[in-house]
Amino acid sequence: xxxxxxxxxETEDAIARxxxxxxxxxxxxxFREASSLSQLIASSVQRQxxxxxxxxxxxxxxxYGLLLVLRPLLTCVxxxxxxxxxxxxxxxxxxx
Numbered sequence: 001x002x003x004x005x006x007x008x009x010e011t012e013d014a015i016a017r018x019x020x021x022x023x024x025x026x027x028x029x030x031f032r033e034a035s036s037l038s039q040l041i042a043s044s045v046q047r048q049x050x051x052x053x054x055x056x057x058x059x060x061x062x063x064y065g066l067l068l069v070l071r072p073l074l075t076c077v078x079x080x081x082x083x084x085x086x087x088x089x090x091x092x093x094x095x096x
């Protein structure tokens with residue numbers, strides 16, 4: 001898994017260099033060794049945050065829409081379960 005993170009970060013470095021117009025080879029970027037995994041992940045997250053530019057709000061809109069739909073549905077399911085349990089308690093109480 002660590003190797004996967006390293007490869008992802010190295011690929012992102014190469015892409016960032018290409019976008020900036022840096023002419024260093026991607027092979028050099030691929031075989032460059034990072035000082036530590038935490039720095040590698042932190043730099044990757046920072047680059048991603050700089051390049052998104054507010055494009056991540058769509059997922060929150062979708063999650064909010066799902067919340068608006070699923071909350072009443074969950075409420076109905078829980079009420080039906082409660083009524084089902086009360087019905088069985090009523091039957092047990094009066095059938096004995």
